[in-house]
Amino acid sequence: xxxxxxxxxxxxxxxxxxxxxxxxxxxxxxxxxxxxxxxxxxxxxxxxxxxxxxxxxxxxxxxxxxxxxxxxxxxxxxxxxxxxxxxxxxxxxxxxxxxxxxxxxxxxxxxxxxxxxxxxxxxxxxxxxxxxxxxxxxxxxxxxxxxxxxxxxxxxxxxxxxxxxxxxxxxxxxxxxxxxxxxxxxxxxxxxxxxxxxxxxxxxxxxxxxxxxxx
Amino acid sequence: xxxxxxxxxxxxxxxxxxxxxxxxxxxxxxxxxxxxxxxxxxxxxxxxxxxxxxxxxxxxxxxxxxxxxxxxxxxxxxxxxxxxxxxxxxxxxxxxxxxxxxxxxxxxxxxxxxxxxxxxxxxxxxxxxxxxxxxxxxxxxxxxxxxxxxxxxxxxxxxxxxxxxxxxxxxxxxxxxxxxxxxxxxxxxxxxxxxxxxxxxxxxxxxxxxxxxxx
DNA sequence: TAGATTGTTAATCGATTAACAATC
DNA sequence: TAGATTGTTAATCGATTAACAATC
Numbered sequence: 133x134x135x136x137x138x139x140x141x142x143x144x145x146x147x148x149x150x151x152x153x154x155x156x157x158x159x160x161x162x163x164x165x166x167x168x169x170x171x172x173x174x175x176x177x178x179x180x181x182x183x184x185x186x187x188x189x190x191x192x193x194x195x196x197x198x199x200x201x202x203x204x205x206x207x208x209x210x211x212x213x214x215x216x217x218x219x220x221x222x223x224x225x226x227x228x229x230x231x232x233x234x235x236x237x238x239x240x241x242x243x244x245x246x247x248x249x250x251x252x253x254x255x256x257x258x259x260x261x262x263x264x265x266x267x268x269x270x271x272x273x274x275x276x277x278x279x280x281x282x283x284x285x286x287x288x289x290x291x292x293x294x295x296x297x298x299x300x301x302x303x304x305x306x307x308x309x310x311x312x313x314x315x316x317x318x319x320x321x322x323x324x325x326x327x328x329x330x331x332x333x334x335x336x337x338x339x340x341x342x343x344x345x346x347x
Numbered sequence: 348x349x350x351x352x353x354x355x356x357x358x359x360x361x362x363x364x365x366x367x368x369x370x371x372x373x374x375x376x377x378x379x380x381x382x383x384x385x386x387x388x389x390x391x392x393x394x395x396x397x398x399x400x401x402x403x404x405x406x407x408x409x410x411x412x413x414x415x416x417x418x419x420x421x422x423x424x425x426x427x428x429x430x431x432x433x434x435x436x437x438x439x440x441x442x443x444x445x446x447x448x449x450x451x452x453x454x455x456x457x458x459x460x461x462x463x464x465x466x467x468x469x470x471x472x473x474x475x476x477x478x479x480x481x482x483x484x485x486x487x488x489x490x491x492x493x494x495x496x497x498x499x500x501x502x503x504x505x506x507x508x509x510x511x512x513x514x515x516x517x518x519x520x521x522x523x524x525x526x527x528x529x530x531x532x533x534x535x536x537x538x539x540x541x542x543x544x545x546x547x548x549x550x551x552x553x554x555x556x557x558x559x560x561x562x
Numbered sequence: 563t564a565g566a567t568t569g570t571t572a573a574t575c576g577a578t579t580a581a582c583a584a585t586c
Numbered sequence: 587t588a589g590a591t592t593g594t595t596a597a598t599c600g601a602t603t604a605a606c607a608a609t610c
Contacts, residue, residue: 137555143601145551149544167567179567180603187569195568196610212547213554231446232542241543242550282553306553308546321556323549325542327447328456329364331523332427334538335457336360338497338521339428340352341536358577382591394591395579402593410592411586567610574603581596586589 135188137211144185148212150175151185155205167198214242218306219278223295224286225250225265228310232286233260243282247274275302282306289313350403352426359400363427365390366400370420382413429457433521434493438510439501440465440480443525447501448475461495490517497521504528 154175158166168179168186175182186192192207193199209215220243222233229248238245248265250256256267266274274280283304285292292313299307306321315322369390373381383394383401390397401407407422408414424430435458437448444463453460463480465471471482481489489495498519500507507528514522521536530537 137551137558141601145548146544148551149541149547152547153541153544169567178603180605181601183567183569184602191569193568194610195608196566198567211551213550214547218550218553227446227449231442234442236542236546238546241546242553243546282549305556306549308549319556319560321549321552323545323552325545326364326368327451327540329361329368330538330540331451331453331456331458332364332367332429333360334497334521334523334536335428335433336352336363336426337536337538338433338457341520341534343352345534356577384591393579395581396577398591398593399578406593408592409586410584411590413591565610567608569608570606572603572605575601577598577600579596579598582594584591584593586591 140188144188147177147185148208151182152205152208152212152214155201155208158201159205163201165198166201166204168193170198212242214240217242217244218282219243219280220245220282220284220306220308221271221274221280221304222248222263222284222286223250223299224248224291225252225255225260226286229286230260232284232310233263238284245284246278246280249274271298272302275304279303282308284308285311285313287311355403359403362392362400363423366397367420367423367427367429370416370423373416374420378416380413381416381419383408385413427457429455432457432459433497434458434495435460435497435499435521435523436486436489436495436519437463437478437499437501438465438514439463439506440467440470440475441501444501445475447499447525448478453499458497460499461493462489464489486513487517490519494518497523499523500526500528502526 151171154171168182171182172179189211190207192204217239220238222229222245225233225248229250233245233248245263248260248263249268249271250265251268253267255265258265281304283299283306285307287295289312292309292311296313296315300317300320305319307315307323309315309322309324312326366386369386383397386397387394404426405422407419432454435453437444437460440448440463444465448460448463460478463475463478464483464486465480466483468482470480473480496519498514498521500522502510504527507524507526511528511530515532515535520534522530522538524530524537524539527541
């Protein structure tokens with residue numbers, strides 16, 4: 133890789149998972165070779181932008197030919213670090229926790245989900261899609277034994293506030309944060325997910341559409 | 348409003364829900380008055396950018412004083428069109444559908460969820476947080492009677508592909524799309540939610556952090 | 563070789579930041 | 587009035603697009 137990951141602009145990083153998805157899709161369809169022009173058409177970007185983005189990390193194409201779908205997919209998987217999955221735990225097995233553990237394929241997105249922790253004794257001992265639901269009481273022992281480094285936070289904001297110092301103390305360095313709690317630690321990676329923001333954005337877009345149509 | 352919503356850049360639109368959240372938070376804490384400087388500090392933006400963003404829509408402040416929290420919150424609610432909620436249905440009552448209907452407060456985000464549709468006869472007739480789960484068989488009649496204009500798509504990609512022409516035919520114009528299906532219709536508002544992209548982005552950020560620490 | 567498409571440099575465009583007059 | 591902070595214009599910065607030489 134030419135550049136340090138931390139030096140790449142957020143705009144480029146946000147497009148990487150889209151490139152990856154697109155390449156997985158092409159590969160599934162049996163497409164062997166592609167080009168910046170074709171990717172641009174599929175993803176509704178410019179060919180120039182795609183070449184610029186990819187060349188932040190290296191020259192993955194062949195002049196006059198284009199890109200090998202399999203090779204480019206593999207390169208982007210490496211860049212996204214999907215090839216060295218990190219051990220993850222989830223906090224919260226309520227509605228949201230069930231949905232996330234049940235519908236997100238962590239193993240194809242760079243993580244290995246080990247277990248889900250909750251305080252509700254009715255569900256402790258059960259499983260969500262093969263992942264054991266454990267009591268919060270055993271969190272500490274579990275972490276000392278298995279050394280997870282990432283956490284999916286599917287708890288309410290108050291729960292997150294309480295859990296965070298403990299999780300950091302136990303060695304968790306990456307947070308997929310659904311809790312709306314503002315995580316502010318040094319040397320910690322955080323990805324905040326605000327689904328309500330997407331709903332409000334849809335509301336705005338809908339109003340924009342109506343505004344256009346009423347003219 | 349000075350400007351048509353459709354003329355405002357995506358960068359600004361993406362920040363509007365954050366402004367709104369921040370103002371709701373301040374109001375809950377009993378804060379009456381704020382300033383671009385204070386908002387900038389809380390949200391980690393520049394005061395300049397906040398004033399630029401807000402002035403896309405109008406002059407909501409008072410020179411020498413700042414902004415009234417309640418008034419600004421109300422203005423942004425109007426801009427996001429949260430004040431005229433649109434009737435919404437949800438497709439899918441599986442894990443994801445349960446989580447979304449169960450944990451997202453649509454009514455404070457511009458929509459009124461009427462009902463959830465599914466094909467699974469085991470759950471048809473039940474309720475998810477007071478929302479009735481109905482059979483897909485009654486979708487057409489329901490839409491003719493209640494005229495929903497928006498849909499939350501919590502179904503797999505194949506389901507979305509089949510449902511979309513029908514939903515558009517029934518008058519649905521806005522889609523909150525969790526399905527990964529690429530919705531491509533004219534005069535339709537779409538907000539795609541790709542949680543897996545956030546997971547991959549966290550994987551990248553984690554790798555970036557490790558890269559920094561190993562130097 | 564001729565054609566195609568990359569990698570990369572240069573030009574353009576848009577978004578962010580800075581500055582400041584207006585004014586509460 | 588003096589101080590503060592907006593709204594807005596100008597300057598800067600960064601991201602996107604265009605162009606083209608390199609080369610497969």
